[in-house]
Amino acid sequence: MSQTRTLAATRRRRRLWILLLAGLGLGTATALTLTAFQDNLVFFHSPSDIAARPPKPGQAIRIGGLVEAGSVRRADGNPEVAFRVTDGANVLAVTYRGVLPDLFREGQGVVANGSMDASGVFRAREVLARHDETYMPPEVADALKRAGHWQPGQPPPPAATWNTLAPRPGS
Amino acid sequence: MAELGHFALALAGALAIAQSILPLIGARLGEVRGAALMQTGPACAGVTFLCVGIAFGALMHAYATSDFSVANVAQNSHSLKPFLYKLTGTWGNHEGSLLLWVLMLAGCSAAVAAFGNNLPAVLRADVLAVLGMIATGFLLFTLLTSNPFERVFPVPEEGRDLNPLLQDPGLAFHPPFLYAGYVGFSVAFAFACAALIEGRVDATWGRWVRPWVLAAWLLLTLGIALGSWWAYYELGWGGYWFWDPVENSSFMPWLLGTALLHSAIVVEKREALKVWTILLAILSFSMSLLGTFLVRSGVLNSVHAFAADPRRGVFILGLLVVAIGGGLALFAWRAPALQPKGFFAPISREGALVLNNVLLASACAAVAIGTLYPIFADLLLGARITVGPTFFNATFLPMMAPLVLALPVGAMLSWKRADLAGALQRLWLAAAIAAAVLVVGLFVSGLNVLPVLGLAAAAWIFCGAVIEIGGRSRWSLSRLVRLPRAAIGMTVAHIGLAVSTAGISGMGFAAEQIALLRPGETMEVSGTIIRFEGVTRAQGPNYTAERAQLEVLNPDRTVRFAMQPEKRFFPSQRMTTTEAAIHTNIMRDLYAVLGDVVPEQNAAVIRVHVNPMAPWIWIGAVVMALGGVASLSDRRHRVGAPARRRAGPVPAPAE
Numbered sequence: 001m002s003q004t005r006t007l008a009a010t011r012r013r014r015r016l017w018i019l020l021l022a023g024l025g026l027g028t029a030t031a032l033t034l035t036a037f038q039d040n041l042v043f044f045h046s047p048s049d050i051a052a053r054p055p056k057p058g059q060a061i062r063i064g065g066l067v068e069a070g071s072v073r074r075a076d077g078n079p080e081v082a083f084r085v086t087d088g089a090n091v092l093a094v095t096y097r098g099v100l101p102d103l104f105r106e107g108q109g110v111v112a113n114g115s116m117d118a119s120g121v122f123r124a125r126e127v128l129a130r131h132d133e134t135y136m137p138p139e140v141a142d143a144l145k146r147a148g149h150w151q152p153g154q155p156p157p158p159a160a161t162w163n164t165l166a167p168r169p170g171s
Numbered sequence: 172m173a174e175l176g177h178f179a180l181a182l183a184g185a186l187a188i189a190q191s192i193l194p195l196i197g198a199r200l201g202e203v204r205g206a207a208l209m210q211t212g213p214a215c216a217g218v219t220f221l222c223v224g225i226a227f228g229a230l231m232h233a234y235a236t237s238d239f240s241v242a243n244v245a246q247n248s249h250s251l252k253p254f255l256y257k258l259t260g261t262w263g264n265h266e267g268s269l270l271l272w273v274l275m276l277a278g279c280s281a282a283v284a285a286f287g288n289n290l291p292a293v294l295r296a297d298v299l300a301v302l303g304m305i306a307t308g309f310l311l312f313t314l315l316t317s318n319p320f321e322r323v324f325p326v327p328e329e330g331r332d333l334n335p336l337l338q339d340p341g342l343a344f345h346p347p348f349l350y351a352g353y354v355g356f357s358v359a360f361a362f363a364c365a366a367l368i369e370g371r372v373d374a375t376w377g378r379w380v381r382p383w384v385l386a387a388w389l390l391l392t393l394g395i396a397l398g399s400w401w402a403y404y405e406l407g408w409g410g411y412w413f414w415d416p417v418e419n420s421s422f423m424p425w426l427l428g429t430a431l432l433h434s435a436i437v438v439e440k441r442e443a444l445k446v447w448t449i450l451l452a453i454l455s456f457s458m459s460l461l462g463t464f465l466v467r468s469g470v471l472n473s474v475h476a477f478a479a480d481p482r483r484g485v486f487i488l489g490l491l492v493v494a495i496g497g498g499l500a501l502f503a504w505r506a507p508a509l510q511p512k513g514f515f516a517p518i519s520r521e522g523a524l525v526l527n528n529v530l531l532a533s534a535c536a537a538v539a540i541g542t543l544y545p546i547f548a549d550l551l552l553g554a555r556i557t558v559g560p561t562f563f564n565a566t567f568l569p570m571m572a573p574l575v576l577a578l579p580v581g582a583m584l585s586w587k588r589a590d591l592a593g594a595l596q597r598l599w600l601a602a603a604i605a606a607a608v609l610v611v612g613l614f615v616s617g618l619n620v621l622p623v624l625g626l627a628a629a630a631w632i633f634c635g636a637v638i639e640i641g642g643r644s645r646w647s648l649s650r651l652v653r654l655p656r657a658a659i660g661m662t663v664a665h666i667g668l669a670v671s672t673a674g675i676s677g678m679g680f681a682a683e684q685i686a687l688l689r690p691g692e693t694m695e696v697s698g699t700i701i702r703f704e705g706v707t708r709a710q711g712p713n714y715t716a717e718r719a720q721l722e723v724l725n726p727d728r729t730v731r732f733a734m735q736p737e738k739r740f741f742p743s744q745r746m747t748t749t750e751a752a753i754h755t756n757i758m759r760d761l762y763a764v765l766g767d768v769v770p771e772q773n774a775a776v777i778r779v780h781v782n783p784m785a786p787w788i789w790i791g792a793v794v795m796a797l798g799g800v801a802s803l804s805d806r807r808h809r810v811g812a813p814a815r816r817r818a819g820p821v822p823a824p825a826e
Binding site for chain 1: 407514515516517522525526529530532533534536537540541544554555556557558559561562565566569570685686687738746747748749764765766767769772774776778
């Protein structure tokens, strides 16, 4: 009788052990996830957002918009590219040291990861352009809508006109 | 032809509905009274497979003959495309890939029907019914929202061509492996549901499920490795894994599938962890469905997501809710009926496998949160957020560390109650070698801590696996070959993990250099000197290319070898792709990319990476899969094992 009771107690204790282990694992996972969340969430900013509330230099952000027509420049003998990104209301100067994606073109939607430097230029660490020339990144579509270049409920402006979406002075 | 395919598909849909109802009723009537109804299951499964095979064959025929009157072919193929890519183009699009999914599912059903004669009749009927339900869902989805056989009028002169990025051997065979893996988990799911319906799980159940889980896992491993290899050489970014949502959605089922693989062993050997294994089987398949949903519905803002249609998203979401919700509801209702058995001490093989499961499931949860949070943030908070690689590295790696540390020890422990001190004692040499790697690595690399820790971990797993199998065979080759294949499989798979870990760690030492070069100018990347000779034009079968001539020089300026990275322009899709040039000697990859050509400066942007040990990542994955094959060939699985599955998808009769 007492033997079965001790057996049951051992079993209970063993199960407790396993539950403890599982709880520990899940607890660590949760803690890790929450701390990682605090530091590693990257928010999207349109050129207008940056003009209104400039983010801290060095903070990782994601920007997007259309590559302004005629803005792509490459210094002599330097693999660094400079261009401007617009959402139709504001422009943002961007520099990138690297190989631009195959579909990077003036007038095309573009999204970039990186951070602002002290002089207000966005230093891109990574430039993404989609593998389809009529594709509009959702963030860019959103930024265009907010800048009043794309009425909600309407189809997007045709791809051919994207590079004519010059910033409207004074707006 | 196309109409025949459509008809066959509709017929398959009707049969699948029959397959999901009749055997289930038969099973409830009992072995004797329901025998006739239960017998309909295998018949339906066989004919469904035949019908889907005909449909798939019809679509493939349309692709092979470039029949542009079929809308799907017109949108995704081109008469000038190489023949291989015409064939693989069958599944290089939404509709075709769904048809492939259904074909594999029907194939699995048919295999359960054909090789399941040793299963209890009721269990087999229930499994086939659940598989029938899944097939019904996917067939309805195909027929109602993504019919691959739609005709187009007027018939276009020429097709719109397949995305050139997908015209590649790596990606041509990536989806079949991935889908075979996903679909394999559907069989585990069906077995789990059947076990819940009957309220009984025992060691034999574990033995029937394990080959399916093994096959699914090894195919998924290969599928993910192929996808990652493709991203490495085709996207031209120099990386192999980007924690991209699409990648994550195939990685989550792999993590849970790996956990399931290990917990199913405990069910088979010790009849413990039954409830947890059933839950894992349901969750693994749920993750597979979620992966399909995420990729196919277009909710993901991914670097390589394909076009999407919201109507389809809603349908797949419905399917997801029914399948996962149904599975979990069944679990909540019936799981208490399963009697726990086979108790064990915390320090035992079972205990180690529990640890493995806890860590893998937690890692999967972290990946899931990172992948899904941006979607919820967008829907609920209206915030555009991305979760970058840093998040995944900060959560995933710390959870893998204890797993790697415990792996060799766990493999040494015996069932039920084990001697931890003894296991550690036997591993002293492995620990010493790992410590030596750590010290030497830190010294040589100049305190580049993380990759060196990874290399030490790889050495620890590798030596641990060798010591384990060596001890088991008492270091005799003749005993080694007579060991159970499952034991050999475990060792091989763990060695594969060590090789992959070493490759991933080696990539931590990767160096990268970018320069704008004129012909004759050189650049240097970690000791390698590369000279740019100029850019030439070249003509491919369906593209034109700009080809950079690079020469890798010896220190005395003589040429060691040449490299020719390209940019290809595909006129049919007006698209450019980057073809990196990769020179490998297994210990390191030299990886060169041609960037922008700047004619006004007579120069080109060249980026060169030196990627130490990069090939080991995929070699390790192949070794892991080989371990799976070895395990699958174990004698215990041979009776009733789905031998056909290893042959891959059976080519369907053309007519």
